[in-house]
Amino acid sequence: MNVIEVQGLTKSFGTRKVVDDVSLTVEKGEIAGFLGPNGSGKTTCIRMMCGLLTPDAGHGRVLGHDILREQRQIKLQVGYMTQKFSFYEDLSIRENLNFVAGLYGLPPDAVRDTLEDLGLTSRRDQLAGSLSGGWKQRLALAACIMHKPQLLMLDEPTAGVDPKARREFWDEIHELSARGLTVLVSTHYMDEAERCHRINYIAYGRLVAHGTVGQVIRDAGLATYTVETDRPGLVARQLAGAPGVDQVAPFGTTLHVTGTDPAALEAALREAGVAWQPSETSLEDVFIRLMEQSQDNMT
Numbered sequence: 336m337n338v339i340e341v342q343g344l345t346k347s348f349g350t351r352k353v354v355d356d357v358s359l360t361v362e363k364g365e366i367a368g369f370l371g372p373n374g375s376g377k378t379t380c381i382r383m384m385c386g387l388l389t390p391d392a393g394h395g396r397v398l399g400h401d402i403l404r405e406q407r408q409i410k411l412q413v414g415y416m417t418q419k420f421s422f423y424e425d426l427s428i429r430e431n432l433n434f435v436a437g438l439y440g441l442p443p444d445a446v447r448d449t450l451e452d453l454g455l456t457s458r459r460d461q462l463a464g465s466l467s468g469g470w471k472q473r474l475a476l477a478a479c480i481m482h483k484p485q486l487l488m489l490d491e492p493t494a495g496v497d498p499k500a501r502r503e504f505w506d507e508i509h510e511l512s513a514r515g516l517t518v519l520v521s522t523h524y525m526d527e528a529e530r531c532h533r534i535n536y537i538a539y540g541r542l543v544a545h546g547t548v549g550q551v552i553r554d555a556g557l558a559t560y561t562v563e564t565d566r567p568g569l570v571a572r573q574l575a576g577a578p579g580v581d582q583v584a585p586f587g588t589t590l591h592v593t594g595t596d597p598a599a600l601e602a603a604l605r606e607a608g609v610a611w612q613p614s615e616t617s618l619e620d621v622f623i624r625l626m627e628q629s630q631d632n633m634t
């Protein structure tokens with residue numbers, strides 16, 4: 336069963352079309368990643384799908400409800416963690432959750448169970464303002480799953496959180512998905528994209544790639560070679576702009592050189608007189624390529 340099934344979502348602000356004909360399908364229990372450059376329309380899409388914003392065009396269903404006519408039902412069954420979530424800093428974790436429970440008309444058990452579920456019980460009396468970034472994130476997650484939503488929409492939930500806390504947060508997301516919750520999560524982190532079952536990449540308002548990470552990388556049709564060199568800056572300058580070379584990215588003393596035509600790419604590497612070997616194309620290589628292609632299509 337598809338929890339999200341929307342077609343042709345379009346939204347303009349003033350004269351600017353920020354979401355353009357986006358269709359998206361997310362299956363029950365799936366963790367769907369939503370990726371794309373800043374300002375590409377991810378938040379706007381999320382807001383249209385969770386019943387907070389009416390699209391100019393397009394239609395579809397979220398949790399079986401019509402996104403144009405049944406926004407209230409959608410809102411009740413979705414947990415939405417906004418980019419800038421907020422709580423009362425001078426209230427404890429438990430008091431903040433009591434407040435949210437009151438808004439939803441939930442019984443006190445809901446707070447106790449959620450504290451337990453997210454490992455927050457031992458910290459329940461700590462003031463929210465004194466929590467580290469990772470624990471704040473966990474409190475925000477607690478607040479948006481307490482009413483037992485069927486679908487979670489998480490908008491960059493781990494921005495600015497350290498790697499260990501991000502990993503723990505993602506373990507929690509997988510745990511929730513294993514229990515049947517569907518999750519749509521926007522992120523700029525490549526390692527997080529790789530933890531999604533499927534990803535959707537949006538650039539300048541248009542959905543330009545979707546599928547599993549493996550599919551998205553394969554569909555991009557890029558060849559990548561690594562060049563080991565003790566003068567990466569010089570070699571990078573030499574290769575950049577050579578026929579067949581689309582991207583050159585330094586990683587320490589290694590260069591990742593990418594292009595769509597392996598023969599042309601190999602000719603450029605031979606011409607540069609460097610030692611090279613075939614390598615795997617990374618998701619980051621693909622996203623940069625997709626972004627550049629979309630930029631070209633705009634101009």
Ligand SMILES: Nc1ncnc2c1ncn2[C@@H]1O[C@H](COP(=O)(O)OP(=O)(O)OP(=O)(O)O)[C@@H](O)[C@H]1O
Pocket residue numbers: 348353371372373374375376377378379380
């Ligand atoms: N209510 C609004 N009124 C006018 N412009 C808006 C409004 N909401 C968003 N925008 C603009 O629409 C564009 C898309 O914004 P959106 O927040 O959807 O992108 P995003 O992909 O979520 O970006 P980021 O990764 O930076 O969070 C941006 O240029 C933004 O400034």
